[in-house]
Amino acid sequence: MSDRDAAFEAYFAARSDAMRGTAYLLCGDWHRAEDLVQQTFTKLYLVWRRIQRHEAMDSYTRRTLLRTFLSERRRGWFRHESVGSADTDRPGPSSGLADERLVLLEALAKVPPRQRAVLVLRYWEDQSVEQTAELLECSTGNVKSQAARGLATLRGLLEEERVR
Numbered sequence: 001m002s003d004r005d006a007a008f009e010a011y012f013a014a015r016s017d018a019m020r021g022t023a024y025l026l027c028g029d030w031h032r033a034e035d036l037v038q039q040t041f042t043k044l045y046l047v048w049r050r051i052q053r054h055e056a057m058d059s060y061t062r063r064t065l066l067r068t069f070l071s072e073r074r075r076g077w078f079r080h081e082s083v084g085s086a087d088t089d090r091p092g093p094s095s096g097l098a099d100e101r102l103v104l105l106e107a108l109a110k111v112p113p114r115q116r117a118v119l120v121l122r123y124w125e126d127q128s129v130e131q132t133a134e135l136l137e138c139s140t141g142n143v144k145s146q147a148a149r150g151l152a153t154l155r156g157l158l159e160e161e162r163v164r
Contacts, residue, residue, distance in 0.1 A: 008048050011057060012041055019065055025120045026069045028109030036072075040065040062125070063135045066117055107157035115150030122147055 001009075016037060023033035023040075043064050051060070108116060114136075121132045122143070129147075133140045 004049055008045055015058065015061065016041065019061060022062065022120060022125060023065060023069070025105075025108065025124055026066070026113075026116060028105065036065060036068055039068050043068070059131075059135065062121075066121075066135060070113060070117065103158070103161055107154055107161060110157055111150050111153050115146050115153060118143055118146040119150045119154065 019040065020033050020037045023036040024030055027033055027036060040061060044061055051057070108119065111119065117136060118132060121127045121135060122129070127135065129140045129143050133143045136143065
């Protein structure tokens with residue numbers, strides 16, 4: 001095994017679980033999250049030799065993951081289809097933190113992809129407005145407005161769920 005492959009393998013082993021968690025928050029499906037992570041690390045491996053600053057790998061990998069997720073949504077390659085009716089799939093009354101987390105994840109999956117990406121980066125990955133703007137290649141104002149809209153959407157969805 002070459003040094004290049006060993007370094008990539010070590011990076012993959014160290015970071016793939018964290019990236020899978022981020023991918024899950026973006027798409028709301030563990031199988032699809034796994035696919036996104038595989039696509040991301042495949043793209044990363046193809047350019048691994050050219051990367052000079054390995055200390056910035058997490059940022060580069062996260063950006064690649066986000067681009068993969070967003071471009072997949074734009075192309076319409078993936079169609080999210082629900083099996084069964086929403087009434088039978090909805091959790092019962094909340095009885096604890098685990099139930100609340102499931103309700104939150106379900107609501108997050110309904111937030112538009114770009115807003116969801118901002119929410120995941122800002123509040124799950126704990127990225128600054130500037131870091132999020134850099135990762136999404138947009139202005140800080142765009143990040144702030146997408147975050148505000150995303151939070152408003154999420155609050156509305158959670159309020160609907162609470163009323164049911």
